[in-house]
Amino acid sequence: MLRALRSVRSGLHATYLESYFISQCDKLSSKWLTRGLHSAPAEDVAEDAGVTAAVGARSGERPNKSNRNQEVRPFTSIPGPKPLPLLGNKLFFTTIGGYPMERYWESVQRIYEKYGPVVKVERFSGSLDMVIAFRPEDTRKMFQAEGIYPMRPGLGILTHYRSKRPQWFSSPGLVPGNGPEWRRLRSVIHPLLRREVINAYRPAQTEVANDLVRAIAASNQHNTKQDPSRHIISDTLSILFHYTLEAVGVVSLGMRLGCLASTSANCQAQSIIKANIEVLNVLGESMLQPPLYKLFPTRGYRRLSAAQDTICRQVDVEVARRREELALDPEGFTQRHPFLASLMNNPDLSSQDVFLLLIETLQGGIDATATTLGFCLYFLAGHPAVQDKLLKEVQHVQPEIHTLQGLPYLRAVVQETLRLRPSAAARSRVIQEDTIISGYCVPAGTFVVSPPNVACYDPQIFPGA
Numbered sequence: 001m002l003r004a005l006r007s008v009r010s011g012l013h014a015t016y017l018e019s020y021f022i023s024q025c026d027k028l029s030s031k032w033l034t035r036g037l038h039s040a041p042a043e044d045v046a047e048d049a050g051v052t053a054a055v056g057a058r059s060g061e062r063p064n065k066s067n068r069n070q071e072v073r074p075f076t077s078i079p080g081p082k083p084l085p086l087l088g089n090k091l092f093f094t095t096i097g098g099y100p101m102e103r104y105w106e107s108v109q110r111i112y113e114k115y116g117p118v119v120k121v122e123r124f125s126g127s128l129d130m131v132i133a134f135r136p137e138d139t140r141k142m143f144q145a146e147g148i149y150p151m152r153p154g155l156g157i158l159t160h161y162r163s164k165r166p167q168w169f170s171s172p173g174l175v176p177g178n179g180p181e182w183r184r185l186r187s188v189i190h191p192l193l194r195r196e197v198i199n200a201y202r203p204a205q206t207e208v209a210n211d212l213v214r215a216i217a218a219s220n221q222h223n224t225k226q227d228p229s230r231h232i233i234s235d236t237l238s239i240l241f242h243y244t245l246e247a248v249g250v251v252s253l254g255m256r257l258g259c260l261a262s263t264s265a266n267c268q269a270q271s272i273i274k275a276n277i278e279v280l281n282v283l284g285e286s287m288l289q290p291p292l293y294k295l296f297p298t299r300g301y302r303r304l305s306a307a308q309d310t311i312c313r314q315v316d317v318e319v320a321r322r323r324e325e326l327a328l329d330p331e332g333f334t335q336r337h338p339f340l341a342s343l344m345n346n347p348d349l350s351s352q353d354v355f356l357l358l359i360e361t362l363q364g365g366i367d368a369t370a371t372t373l374g375f376c377l378y379f380l381a382g383h384p385a386v387q388d389k390l391l392k393e394v395q396h397v398q399p400e401i402h403t404l405q406g407l408p409y410l411r412a413v414v415q416e417t418l419r420l421r422p423s424a425a426a427r428s429r430v431i432q433e434d435t436i437i438s439g440y441c442v443p444a445g446t447f448v449v450s451p452p453n454v455a456c457y458d459p460q461i462f463p464g465a
Contacts, residue, residue: 071439078120078131078440088123093288101288104425108132108451118438128153130447131437136461138437139427139450147432149179153447157286157293158279161304162356168312170352174360188349189357192342200338204250211260212243236377240370241273248365252358253318254325254337271310276366278307315359368423376417386413419462422452 081097083089091097099107111119117134124130133142155176162169162176171181174189216239221232233239242259246269249257259269282304286293293301322340326333334341343354380387393409428449435442442448455461 072436073440075120075441075443075446078118078442079115080120080122083123088126089121090123090125090288092121092124101284105453108453112454118440124447125153128447130449131442133437133448133450134454135438136455139455141435141437142427142429142431142448142450145431145433145435145444145448146429149183149432151178151430151432152428153430154178155283155286156291157301157304158283158308160291160293161301161308164305165312166352168316168352168355168359170350171356173356175364185353185357188343188346188353189361192339197338197342201251204256205247208243208247208250208256208260211246212239215239215242215260237370237374240374241366242269244366244369244373245269245273245362248362248369251339252361252365253315254322254340255318268314272314273366275307275310276363278303279311279363280367282307311363312355312359315362316355319355319358372417372421372423375421376413379417379420380413419456422456424452426451 081089081092084091089097093099093101093107095102099111101107111132112134118138119132121130121132133139154172159172159176162172171177171185174182174185177185216233216236219233219235219239221234239260246257246259249255249259257269282300286300286304289300292298297305322333322337323344326341326344330341334345340358343349343357346354349357380390390409390413393407397407426449428447430447431442431444433444437448
């Protein structure tokens with residue numbers, strides 16, 4: 001994703017604050033969405049027409065009118081590509097279909113330009129229909145119709161892998177899971193993201209961020225022949241991957257992995273990063289492929305298994321060591337590692353539950369954080385005035401005291417980065433009740449996807465975008 005990211009201007013300071021402002025990325029990304037929701041004029045938000053109108057719209061009958069006297073149009077009239085015989089729209093997101101996943105953001109933009117703010121991709125996967133909703137107010141509708149247990153099409157290949165590793169996993173987990181089990185695990189992890197727990201890691205995260213600064217400085221190459229003032233970082237993204245692994249390892253593994261000591265020589269860090277990238281690649285590919293891995297170990301499944309086993313084996317060793325440390329010094333361990341201690345001391349969690357949550361915390365924090373931070377540095381390098389203003393704000397702060405709320409310009413830079421390059425490709429739900437999206441009745445059981453990029457670049461939502 002960031003292969004074009006190769007140079008960073010010398011004035012760019014990767015300060016120690018990066019370690020904790022980046023931890024807010026997902027939350028801030030959601031706030032951009034919320035801003036879009038609140039910025040949308042009330043008259044643009046389709047009102048629910050009630051159960052009678054919804055049923056009538058789905059059956060093709062003339063529905064009752066809402067309070068705004070707006071007709072609810074039937075699901076069958078939503079614009080979109082026509083399904084092919086037998087294949088449906090399985091090829092829609094391929095080069096043959098014209099909207100390849102390899103160029104996801106461009107494909108999504110072209111879909112919007114061709115079909116409008118709501119698109120139906122009929123028989124996207126088997127008999128499952130997909131609706132793409134671009135408007136922020138329709139994203140809100142999607143979430144309002146998610147029911148008690150949010151449902152997303154699972155990452156079946158990951159679920160299948162975990163079912164074959166009972167020594168490590170007893171459930172699909174948070175990432176591919178759904179239903180009551182998902183809610184049980186989510187309710188456990190949510191309190192551990194409180195500010196008090198996060199604040200306990202600030203000193204350690206400050207050390208990690210200082211190591212990042214030193215790693216960037218060590219990688220700096222002066223091009224004195226052509227331009228003495230120019231500085232080149234040969235592989236910025238690689239350094240950032242090492243940084244995010246080191247930072248998340250402090251929390252999820254309770255240790256320093258030494259990723260930034262020597263980015264080329266640390267075999268453990270390299271193997272985890274490489275394996276994590278492989279897992280993400282396979283998961284992306286599997287979304288458009290039939291689940292043949294259930295019948296026999298396909299090439300994709302073998303790749304996923306090898307990569308995931310690499311990570312799990314290393315995490316398993318470290319978790320065993322942390323349990324020994326906890327047994328020897330419970331009080332000291334809890335002070336040093338509140339996140340780990342809370343999980344390991346929870347009587348409602350099995351050892352497999354703890355392992356699963358640590359794996360998901362570790363893997364979930366590597367790629368998204370590194371790419372977001374990489375884009376942030378990239379944009380700053382292209383806007384020296386913004387860079388200088390940000391530098392002045394953060395130069396003299398103490399990370400033990402200051403927060404993002406006390407650093408408004410830094411907060412704005414992170415938010416703008418997430419607007420320009422959202423960390424999530426889309427939000428999605430299999431809605432559990434009928435709802436109205438852009439004036440169309442969308443029945444329960446429909447897979448609704450909301451890509452953020454169109455709204456993020458909409459000048460009506462973000463003036464000057």
